[in-house]
Structures are given as C-alpha cells and as structure tokens.
Amino acid sequence: MRYTLEDIARKAGVHLSTASRAMRNDKLISAETSSKVRELAKKLGYRPNAMARSLANQKAMAIEIVVSTIPSFANPMLVQNLVGVYEIAELNDYDIFIGTSEGTVQDWSTVLRAFQERKADGCLVFIGSDDFVNDPPDKLFSKLLPVVFVNNMVRHQNTGSVNFDNFQGGYLATKRLIELGHKRIAFIGPGKERLTRERIRGYHRALKEAGVKTSQELYVERQYDMTGENGATAMKQLLQRIDFTAVFCSGDWMALGAMEVAKSQGLSIPGDISFIGFDDIHLAAHVTPSISTVKQDGEKAGRIAAKILVDLMKGNAVPDGNLDITIPVELIERESIGPAPR
Amino acid sequence: MRYTLEDIARKAGVHLSTASRAMRNDKLISAETSSKVRELAKKLGYRPNAMARSLANQKAMAIEIVVSTIPSFANPMLVQNLVGVYEIAELNDYDIFIGTSEGTVQDWSTVLRAFQERKADGCLVFIGSDDFVNDPPDKLFSKLLPVVFVNNMVRHQNTGSVNFDNFQGGYLATKRLIELGHKRIAFIGPGKERLTRERIRGYHRALKEAGVKTSQELYVERQYDMTGENGATAMKQLLQRIDFTAVFCSGDWMALGAMEVAKSQGLSIPGDISFIGFDDIHLAAHVTPSISTVKQDGEKAGRIAAKILVDLMKGNAVPDGNLDITIPVELIERESIGPAPR
DNA sequence: GGCACTTATGCAAGGGTTTGCATGGATTGG
DNA sequence: CCAATCCATGCAAACCCTTGCATAAGTGCC
Structure with missing residues (x-):
C-alpha cells in the first residue's frame, strides 16, 4: 500500500495542510503535532510523491548531465567529474539524469527538451567541441535555463563554465x-x-x-x-x-x-x-x-561545476567572477620521457 | 515564454481537453481540429509539462540505473551496458537517471526511494555482489516495482535478470x-x-x-x-x-x-x-x-535488460522463460597465453 | 473583562495534464 | 419528420502536494 499525504493526515487526525507542513518541520506547526505526524508517516513508510511536489513547487529537483553520446562515459575524466557532481547533487537533494546530444554535435534539442518539459532545473554540459557552442539558439538562453559547461565556455546569462588550465x-x-x-x-x-x-x-x-x-x-x-x-x-x-x-x-x-x-x-x-x-x-x-x-583533478571540476549550477538553479546571487572557473593542472613525470637522443 | 496547454487551447479556440487529445492524435478529435491545434503548438514551441503529465498518468517515464557507487562507471563493461540500455530507453521514451546504493552494499534505500517517490517506474540494477540480493526487503517486492538485475539474480515477482554465461x-x-x-x-x-x-x-x-x-x-x-x-x-x-x-x-x-x-x-x-x-x-x-x-557483448546485455524492464513496466505479459536471460561468451586469444614452460 | 496579539490549525486555490461522462449538432433510417 | 445513432467537443474530477489567507483558541495587559 502506498500512502498519500491525505491518508497520513486523516490517521493523525489533522488537516492535509497541517500534515504537509509538519512533514517539512514548518515552525508554524506545534512541536507536538509535528512529531505525531512525522512518526506516523515514518511508521507507515510514507514518502511524498515527487511528481506532485514538483508540480506544486515548480521545481524538478533534477540536473541533466549532457554528453555527446553514451560511450563518452568511457572517458575516465568524465567519470571523475561525475563523482564530484554526484556528491554536490546529493547534498542538495538533486537527482541526476542523463541526456545525449545524439551524436549531432550541434544539437541542443536535449537541453531544450529538458527545460521545456521541466524535467530538469538545470544542465551540466560535458561536451568540449566548438560546434556545440558556436551558435547556441537564442531560444535557449533567453529562457534562462541555467547551464554550466565543463571543458567548454559560453558566456551568457545564467551560464557558468569550468575549465582546466x-x-x-x-x-x-x-x-x-x-x-x-x-x-x-x-x-x-x-x-x-x-x-x-x-x-x-x-x-x-x-x-x-x-x-x-x-x-x-x-x-x-x-x-x-x-x-x-x-x-x-x-x-x-x-x-x-x-x-x-x-x-x-x-x-x-x-x-x-x-x-x-x-x-x-x-x-x-x-x-x-x-x-x-x-x-x-x-x-x-x-x-x-x-x-x-x-x-x-576531475572530481574537483565536477564539484565546482555542480556548485555553480546549484547556485544558479536556486537563484542565489553568484558574483560574476565565480561563474567561469579555471582549475590549475600539474605535470606528472613518469617513464615515457627522457633526454633527447643526440 | 513557456506555454501551457490552456494557452494553446485558448488560441486555437477549443477547449483544454480537446487540445489535450489533439496533441496525442486521439481519434476522437476531427483531423481538422487536431492539426490546427498541433500546428499552433508547434509554432509556439509548446511542450507538455512532464511533471503534470506524470502526475496525471501515474507514470514517471523514467528508469533508474542503480550502481553501487559512481566510480563504477569507470568499468567499461558498465558503459557498454549503458549504451544498450539507452538505445532501448530512448526508443520507448524513458528517461534515465542515476542512483547509487551509497557504498553500503546491502542498502536498498535508493531503489525503494525511487519507487516510493515515484521518480522512476522501474530500476536496472548493476550490482553483482551477493550481499545486495541475499535478503531483499519484502517491502520492495511486495510492491511490485519492476527491477531487472544485470550480473545478478533475484527471482521474484516483477523481476528479471540478465547474466553472461x-x-x-x-x-x-x-x-x-x-x-x-x-x-x-x-x-x-x-x-x-x-x-x-x-x-x-x-x-x-x-x-x-x-x-x-x-x-x-x-x-x-x-x-x-x-x-x-x-x-x-x-x-x-x-x-x-x-x-x-x-x-x-x-x-x-x-x-x-x-x-x-x-x-x-x-x-x-x-x-x-x-x-x-x-x-x-x-x-x-x-x-x-x-x-x-x-x-x-555488453551492449546486448544492456539492450535485453532494458527490454525486459520496459515490458515489466508497461505491464506486458512476459513469458517466464524470457525473464532470466543468459548470454553466451567467447574466448579471445591474444599474446598473454602460451604453452606451459616445461 | 474586553482588547490587541500571538500561536496553531483549517480552508481552498493553484500547479498542468488526462479522461470518463455529458452535451449538442449532424446524419441516417423508417 | 421524428427517433435513433454517431461524431466532435466541452465539462469537471482526479492526480498529490504547497501555501497565502482566514479562523479559532490561548495569552497578556490595563
């Protein structure tokens, strides 16, 4: 049996709206009522319906990861990035889903779709090619969907970027x-x-x-x-x-x-x-x-990109200087180099 | 500007519900009205709100990919699987999102959460360890969330598996x-x-x-x-x-x-x-x-797993014999083997 | 003891779709 | 020419949650 908020409210003997607030620990609700509701919910294994909540809040609480094609995941750097992204996303209660530009490098349709259908509140784009950013459709940015680019750069409103040096x-x-x-x-x-x-x-x-x-x-x-x-x-x-x-x-x-x-x-x-x-x-x-x-440091790049995106999605003010980040790199010497043969 | 179905209906001079049906090419609507609505929608760039639609349909149209931790993606076999999964998911209009069991191998919470919050209609589990499946909580399966396991096996209602030989x-x-x-x-x-x-x-x-x-x-x-x-x-x-x-x-x-x-x-x-x-x-x-x-053949495994899951999610009848699949393997000889030293 | 407040709760609208049922007009058959 | 049918469309409830506002009960003050 899957319970709805109304079930919980009824069993707790309070109104639906009271239950709703109680679940989110709203200070409007007395500590007593609040804990009664919460305990009941816990006992019954109630969890709010994410879709209904998204609809009411107008927030999907999801981030779309955009890659050119799925095999991109074979790139170890992307995986490292993802570790960082996931860490931040989880911390902020965002889910992550995957989109591709379907091979057609110039194709923004996935990004647009995520936005238009409100499946994601923002996108993290892991596509380095120029084609992808040379002529971004105005439609996209005029709508102010937050997008953060990794290994690429597009300067626009509601946009950030993270690049290595x-x-x-x-x-x-x-x-x-x-x-x-x-x-x-x-x-x-x-x-x-x-x-x-x-x-x-x-x-x-x-x-x-x-x-x-x-x-x-x-x-x-x-x-x-x-x-x-x-x-x-x-x-x-x-x-x-x-x-x-x-x-x-x-x-x-x-x-x-x-x-x-x-x-x-x-x-x-x-x-x-x-x-x-x-x-x-x-x-x-x-x-x-x-x-x-x-x-x-791929994880670091992922973390930074995700943080910027979260700020943009939440509408937090981000100083212009913190929108486009360059991360230092480091030379690692191993066996494959040596003195030039004479 | 983001349009809603009501906007489209008003501009097309029809009722909301008519527009809704027209968009889905319902035979109830006359071809004339239907195309009028669709063209208008296209012209204005209207796209249905996925959350509202999910709420009404009681379908998230999403699949959750469950891995133990994000670095699992560094496993090339998983990436191959994903290619196959994505192909089928896209074909059937399912989105894909990522969940982890957060390292705690025995932790089914992600899978449960996806189900309880209705963010996904089914899960694809890429975790091979026994711990994970030894004692799956009844809660999970009694609720009949479709789950397909890759490289693992749990025989239960609404469950499938794909394993290599x-x-x-x-x-x-x-x-x-x-x-x-x-x-x-x-x-x-x-x-x-x-x-x-x-x-x-x-x-x-x-x-x-x-x-x-x-x-x-x-x-x-x-x-x-x-x-x-x-x-x-x-x-x-x-x-x-x-x-x-x-x-x-x-x-x-x-x-x-x-x-x-x-x-x-x-x-x-x-x-x-x-x-x-x-x-x-x-x-x-x-x-x-x-x-x-x-x-x-990792892609094949992914495709098969995704197909089974789609069938389960759609409630299609799947013959018992097609629920648990074993895929043949092939020996590839290269330089690393040779005759035993005497 | 009445007044102004505060505190806790209830009410109802709103978010954007889908869909069973009702309605109205056009068509057919007797 | 009226009843029976059919087609195309409109109406309203349902999906489940959030939240501004209204209300009721409880507190303190002069």
Missing part, C-alpha cells in the same frame, strides 16, 4: 620536453575541441619562448575523440612524413595508441621518442612504460 | 590453458560476486574434466572490486606462496594489475606465466602483451 598544461609539458633537449616535438590531438586548442597555444608559447622553430608538419589533428585508435593513426602518419624526438598528445589514450605504434615499429621509449599525455587517467601509471602526463 | 567463460578459459599444457592454474577474483563464483565453477569443471588436481592455495579471492590494484596485490600473494604457470583473472583490470607485478619481478609473459582475463575491455588489445580474455 589547458594552456598552462600544454606549456608545462612542452617546456619540460625542451628542457630535456628536444627540439622537434610533434603534437597530436583533436583540433576542434576547445581544450585542445588551448593546449596547442601552450605548446606554441613554450616553443616560442625557447626559440624553437615550429613546423606545420608536426601537427596531426584528428577530427574526433581522443581514442587510442586515433592516436595510433596519427602516429603512423607522423612517422611516415617527418622525424621528431618527442610527441605531446592531447590525451592519455591517444598517447597510449601512439606509443603502441612506436613500439611495434621497434622504437624505444623514451630512448628514441619521448611521449607525454594529458589527463592522468588511471591507466597511465600502469602501462609500460608508464606515461608522463598532465594531471587534472 | 560466466560458467562457460570460466570453463573455456581454463580448458584452453590446460590444452596449452598448464597444470597449475591460479585464480584471482572477488568471490563475493555471483559472476565470479560462476566463473570459478567453470574453472573447476574444466580442471576436473582434465583430471587436474585443484589446490586451495591457487585461489586468491579479493573482497571487492576487480581493480588493477586488487589484481596486483593478489598476484604478489600468489608469487610468495606457491608456484604456478598460468593465472585466470576474473576481470581484465585485475589481469593487467597482476601482469604488471609479474613483469616487474622479471617474469616473462607468456614465457613464464600465461594470463587470461575476462570482459575484453577496450584496453585488453592495446597493452603489451595483449591480454587473452573472455569477451562479453
């Missing part, structure tokens, strides 16, 4: 390679992602500072995800057309794929080529050789 | 090792998980069929997850106390961790020790040496 990451990694004597440093990554472009900026800055000439041939931009396969393909192209002594990969998976190719061609790591990745996925420390990388 | 997997893997001449084959896995226990059964069966004596010392059961760390720890214990030529690991991550330990101790794979894993995670093919493993 990708520029700094690219800079630190490249600088370290230069310190080790490398001059010809290749880059592999998906150029359509905002975060990769930032890393490239850091890469260029470090090269420029050191007076190392950059060459267009040293880039390989893959169109899409940072998968091992893409890393491997890019590596094969690089090996065919140019010589170099180090590779900076915009993602550990890509680094892993690229390293496999190098190994299979009999190259020694880091003897012949040094590799440096990005993300510090769990695996990076567990392969041979272990991968040097730029570490990002 | 773990027995067969354990059997095939072990048999292959035996064919390669191995006699002392160790096992590593979390014994509290139903799926691992099945694999152990298969392992024993193969040994028994071949007349190979099994030894208690060859097991190492780790309490919890199939992480690389646990695999490594177990491997260290094994190496200290006994000699063997092959290890069957109940999970590729464990195999990877165990292999790292072996390599770090100067053992050659598969020269000195053969390794075989389970799951065929993406990574298995990309490490050196690549890992032989038992492959499971």
Whole structure:
C-alpha cells in the first residue's frame, strides 16, 4: 500500500495542510503535532510523491548531465567529474539524469527538451567541441535555463563554465620536453575541441619562448575523440612524413595508441621518442612504460561545476567572477620521457 | 515564454481537453481540429509539462540505473551496458537517471526511494555482489516495482535478470590453458560476486574434466572490486606462496594489475606465466602483451535488460522463460597465453 | 473583562495534464 | 419528420502536494 499525504493526515487526525507542513518541520506547526505526524508517516513508510511536489513547487529537483553520446562515459575524466557532481547533487537533494546530444554535435534539442518539459532545473554540459557552442539558439538562453559547461565556455546569462588550465598544461609539458633537449616535438590531438586548442597555444608559447622553430608538419589533428585508435593513426602518419624526438598528445589514450605504434615499429621509449599525455587517467601509471602526463583533478571540476549550477538553479546571487572557473593542472613525470637522443 | 496547454487551447479556440487529445492524435478529435491545434503548438514551441503529465498518468517515464557507487562507471563493461540500455530507453521514451546504493552494499534505500517517490517506474540494477540480493526487503517486492538485475539474480515477482554465461567463460578459459599444457592454474577474483563464483565453477569443471588436481592455495579471492590494484596485490600473494604457470583473472583490470607485478619481478609473459582475463575491455588489445580474455557483448546485455524492464513496466505479459536471460561468451586469444614452460 | 496579539490549525486555490461522462449538432433510417 | 445513432467537443474530477489567507483558541495587559 502506498500512502498519500491525505491518508497520513486523516490517521493523525489533522488537516492535509497541517500534515504537509509538519512533514517539512514548518515552525508554524506545534512541536507536538509535528512529531505525531512525522512518526506516523515514518511508521507507515510514507514518502511524498515527487511528481506532485514538483508540480506544486515548480521545481524538478533534477540536473541533466549532457554528453555527446553514451560511450563518452568511457572517458575516465568524465567519470571523475561525475563523482564530484554526484556528491554536490546529493547534498542538495538533486537527482541526476542523463541526456545525449545524439551524436549531432550541434544539437541542443536535449537541453531544450529538458527545460521545456521541466524535467530538469538545470544542465551540466560535458561536451568540449566548438560546434556545440558556436551558435547556441537564442531560444535557449533567453529562457534562462541555467547551464554550466565543463571543458567548454559560453558566456551568457545564467551560464557558468569550468575549465582546466589547458594552456598552462600544454606549456608545462612542452617546456619540460625542451628542457630535456628536444627540439622537434610533434603534437597530436583533436583540433576542434576547445581544450585542445588551448593546449596547442601552450605548446606554441613554450616553443616560442625557447626559440624553437615550429613546423606545420608536426601537427596531426584528428577530427574526433581522443581514442587510442586515433592516436595510433596519427602516429603512423607522423612517422611516415617527418622525424621528431618527442610527441605531446592531447590525451592519455591517444598517447597510449601512439606509443603502441612506436613500439611495434621497434622504437624505444623514451630512448628514441619521448611521449607525454594529458589527463592522468588511471591507466597511465600502469602501462609500460608508464606515461608522463598532465594531471587534472576531475572530481574537483565536477564539484565546482555542480556548485555553480546549484547556485544558479536556486537563484542565489553568484558574483560574476565565480561563474567561469579555471582549475590549475600539474605535470606528472613518469617513464615515457627522457633526454633527447643526440 | 513557456506555454501551457490552456494557452494553446485558448488560441486555437477549443477547449483544454480537446487540445489535450489533439496533441496525442486521439481519434476522437476531427483531423481538422487536431492539426490546427498541433500546428499552433508547434509554432509556439509548446511542450507538455512532464511533471503534470506524470502526475496525471501515474507514470514517471523514467528508469533508474542503480550502481553501487559512481566510480563504477569507470568499468567499461558498465558503459557498454549503458549504451544498450539507452538505445532501448530512448526508443520507448524513458528517461534515465542515476542512483547509487551509497557504498553500503546491502542498502536498498535508493531503489525503494525511487519507487516510493515515484521518480522512476522501474530500476536496472548493476550490482553483482551477493550481499545486495541475499535478503531483499519484502517491502520492495511486495510492491511490485519492476527491477531487472544485470550480473545478478533475484527471482521474484516483477523481476528479471540478465547474466553472461560466466560458467562457460570460466570453463573455456581454463580448458584452453590446460590444452596449452598448464597444470597449475591460479585464480584471482572477488568471490563475493555471483559472476565470479560462476566463473570459478567453470574453472573447476574444466580442471576436473582434465583430471587436474585443484589446490586451495591457487585461489586468491579479493573482497571487492576487480581493480588493477586488487589484481596486483593478489598476484604478489600468489608469487610468495606457491608456484604456478598460468593465472585466470576474473576481470581484465585485475589481469593487467597482476601482469604488471609479474613483469616487474622479471617474469616473462607468456614465457613464464600465461594470463587470461575476462570482459575484453577496450584496453585488453592495446597493452603489451595483449591480454587473452573472455569477451562479453555488453551492449546486448544492456539492450535485453532494458527490454525486459520496459515490458515489466508497461505491464506486458512476459513469458517466464524470457525473464532470466543468459548470454553466451567467447574466448579471445591474444599474446598473454602460451604453452606451459616445461 | 474586553482588547490587541500571538500561536496553531483549517480552508481552498493553484500547479498542468488526462479522461470518463455529458452535451449538442449532424446524419441516417423508417 | 421524428427517433435513433454517431461524431466532435466541452465539462469537471482526479492526480498529490504547497501555501497565502482566514479562523479559532490561548495569552497578556490595563
């Protein structure tokens, strides 16, 4: 048997509205009545109907997590983010549900739908590609649905963003390679992602500072995800057309794929080529050789993003400076890098 | 501006209820009126309020995904499952949200809550541990909330399950090792998980069929997850106390961790020790040496589980035989196994 | 002891849909 | 031409909760 508030009220001998207030510990209700109602509710296992409550409150008490496609969850960084998000969501009584942009990168329909159907009070967007944000429909923002972007940025009303300091990451990694004597440093990554472009900026800055000439041939931009396969393909192209002594990969998976190719061609790591990745996925420390990388605190990013979103959803005033956050990164040195071969 | 059905009705010059039916293409409404209403709704961007609709229908049109903790998503098999689940959910207009059992394995509170608060019409449980199912509260099932278990099994009313043929997997893997001449084959896995226990059964069966004596010392059961760390720890214990030529690991991550330990101790794979894993995670093919493993079609499991759940939620009759499904597995041979050293 | 307050509770509208039943007009058949 | 039918639409209750306002009972004051 599932009880309704009315059942509880009747059995407790009070009015429906009194029971409602009692359940939420409203100070209007006497401590005596209040506890009587609450105990009865507890005994009967009563729980308020979330839909009715949402309807009355005009709050869904839910956050939509937007990813491009479900396999995105295979990205360990996203999982880390999620841990942080969940922590904050739970603390604030928000449920979390999943939406996809259905592959069509430019597709805002999920976000819009969540809002229009009032299934969520806000969205957390984990899509890094530019396409997604270049031309957000006015419809969306004019309606003031709170949205927080992770690894992306859209400045608008009711919008926040959380990004790692990708520029700094690219800079630190490249600088370290230069310190080790490398001059010809290749880059592999998906150029359509905002975060990769930032890393490239850091890469260029470090090269420029050191007076190392950059060459267009040293880039390989893959169109899409940072998968091992893409890393491997890019590596094969690089090996065919140019010589170099180090590779900076915009993602550990890509680094892993690229390293496999190098190994299979009999190259020694880091003897012949040094590799440096990005993300510090769990695996990076567990392969041979272990991968040097730029570490990002994914849980922290998730927590911050969720906090901003909660504030926006609750209508709390958030100082402009706290809406767009950049999180520092850290270089982790492991076996995959070494002095440049002479 | 967000419109309500009443707005649409007024502008279309019809009654609220007529508009409601028109939106759903009810045959009661004339084609003319119907299309007039629908076009107007489309033009104004009207979308029904999901909460109000849920309240009226007594359907949340949502599925809750229950995992033990968020980091479970780091398990690639779960992600594969999710791909399948999402496909079916979307097809049937169900939303998906995430719940955890909050670490306390025995905690059914999330599942109960989803049901009591009517936020979900059914649950998909991705928790393999026995604790979780040993003593499910009657409350739960007496209320007939549809639940489908993946990698676990609870036979009850309104309940389904999807499991891989773990027995067969354990059997095939072990048999292959035996064919390669191995006699002392160790096992590593979390014994509290139903799926691992099945694999152990298969392992024993193969040994028994071949007349190979099994030894208690060859097991190492780790309490919890199939992480690389646990695999490594177990491997260290094994190496200290006994000699063997092959290890069957109940999970590729464990195999990877165990292999790292072996390599770090100067053992050659598969020269000195053969390794075989389970799951065929993406990574298995990309490490050196690549890992032989038992492959499971995760997406298929997800799809089947979701289909069963949808049927249960909709009240469709499901023949008893279609409620508990076992999916075949396949042995994938890679570099990590070879003939037993003599 | 009447007045102004405070405190605890009840009343009823409102939130946006769905849906069984009633109604009114048009159509058919005898 | 009227009764019987049918079709399209309107009416109102129901889903379950929240909340501003009204009411009733209890307190203190002069």
